[in-house]
Amino acid sequence: MNHRYSRQELFSPIGKAGQQQISTKHTLIIGMGALGSGSAEALVRAGIGQLTIVDRDYVEWSNLQRQQLYTEEDAINRLPKVIAAKSRLTAINSSVEVKAIIADASVEELEGLAHGVDLIIDATDNFETRMILNDVSQKLGVPWIYGACVGSYGISYTIIPEKTPCLVCLLENVPLGGLTCDTAGIISPSVNMVVSHQMSEALKILVGDFDSLRKKLVSFDLWKNQFSEIQVDRLKKSSCQSCGTERTYPYLSFENQTKTAVLCGRDSVQIRPSVLIERDLETLERLLANHEGVVQRNPYLLSYTVSQHRLVVFKDGRVLVHGTKDISEAKALYHRYLG
Ligand SMILES: [Zn+2]
Numbered sequence: 001m002n003h004r005y006s007r008q009e010l011f012s013p014i015g016k017a018g019q020q021q022i023s024t025k026h027t028l029i030i031g032m033g034a035l036g037s038g039s040a041e042a043l044v045r046a047g048i049g050q051l052t053i054v055d056r057d058y059v060e061w062s063n064l065q066r067q068q069l070y071t072e073e074d075a076i077n078r079l080p081k082v083i084a085a086k087s088r089l090t091a092i093n094s095s096v097e098v099k100a101i102i103a104d105a106s107v108e109e110l111e112g113l114a115h116g117v118d119l120i121i122d123a124t125d126n127f128e129t130r131m132i133l134n135d136v137s138q139k140l141g142v143p144w145i146y147g148a149c150v151g152s153y154g155i156s157y158t159i160i161p162e163k164t165p166c167l168v169c170l171l172e173n174v175p176l177g178g179l180t181c182d183t184a185g186i187i188s189p190s191v192n193m194v195v196s197h198q199m200s201e202a203l204k205i206l207v208g209d210f211d212s213l214r215k216k217l218v219s220f221d222l223w224k225n226q227f228s229e230i231q232v233d234r235l236k237k238s239s240c241q242s243c244g245t246e247r248t249y250p251y252l253s254f255e256n257q258t259k260t261a262v263l264c265g266r267d268s269v270q271i272r273p274s275v276l277i278e279r280d281l282e283t284l285e286r287l288l289a290n291h292e293g294v295v296q297r298n299p300y301l302l303s304y305t306v307s308q309h310r311l312v313v314f315k316d317g318r319v320l321v322h323g324t325k326d327i328s329e330a331k332a333l334y335h336r337y338l339g
Pocket of ligand 1: 165166167168169170236237240241242243244
């Protein structure tokens with residue numbers, strides 16, 4: 001038990017003092033898919049003090065190939081990812097305080113969750129969330145580490161408020177691959193490589209060694225054996241709406257953020273009610289039992305299968321409609337069965 005962190009303490013840039021630092025820090029991870037699982041496990045093993053994990057989804061069979069925290073049992077039980085992750089993470093290191101949030105990382109959610117946090121890890125699969133995250137980071141002065149991967153490709157960059165350009169500055173100048181919703185598939189080594197880049201930067205930030213940060217945008221393609229680093233400091237713009245001298249934080253004020261979204265690489269649409277309200281899943285189960293179709297429920301979500309569609313209802317009112325990419329068809333199913 002006492003020797004738990006001995007190898008990490010022997011690593012001189014961390015040492016006993018650094019280890020002490022790590023144990024007092026709080027990190028927020030947005031998304032608990034492949035990147036989120038890898039980062040969460042690395043941080044928990046490294047002895048982070050507190051970890052908050054946020055995800056809107058539940059475990060499916062297609063996740064098991066690369067999302068290292070999850071098991072077949074989690075997929076069979078359709079456990080929300082953060083619930084399955086928390087139990088695995090706590091089994092790995094019981095001294096870490098892990099907070100699991102089942103939610104869509106919307107503006108309201110993110111701003112609240114990022115308060116008082118030392119570092120944010122981007123493990124989302126969509127650009128809308130990253131833009132919100134970027135503004136929250138600038139507004140609260142919390143560093144964040146961007147990461148994305150698709151196929152055998154991956155990319156990462158560390159954003160330090162007041163020091164480096166932000167994601168908006170970069171977007172206007174650098175083609176950031178791997179950002180679009182893609183059905184090209186993915187292999188786990190690309191995930192692990194992005195996680196390695198994100199986590200080495202995370203450790204530097206957590207021990208306060210800012211001089212050692214990479215300061216470059218890194219990208220790679222493991223199948224094509226390509227690596228590249230781009231120096232991007234000069235891309236910081238004083239006119240940037242997110243990190244410049246006169247900021248408006250445009251992505252925090254978008255009241256018209258999409259309430260429906262086609263999920264990345266999946267035959268699914270998410271519908272988010274404009275006001276999140278707690279749904280009584282037990283009552284809903286009774287109501288749906290009068291319809292044709294199959295209802296299943298666990299403490300976190302209700303799943304309703306009817307013909308080739310499946311509707312998954314979360315307690316916060318969100319609904320995933322599987323079996324279509326068509327938003328109006330998804331809405332029609334939503335209104336027919338869920339009011
Ligand atoms: Zn900027």
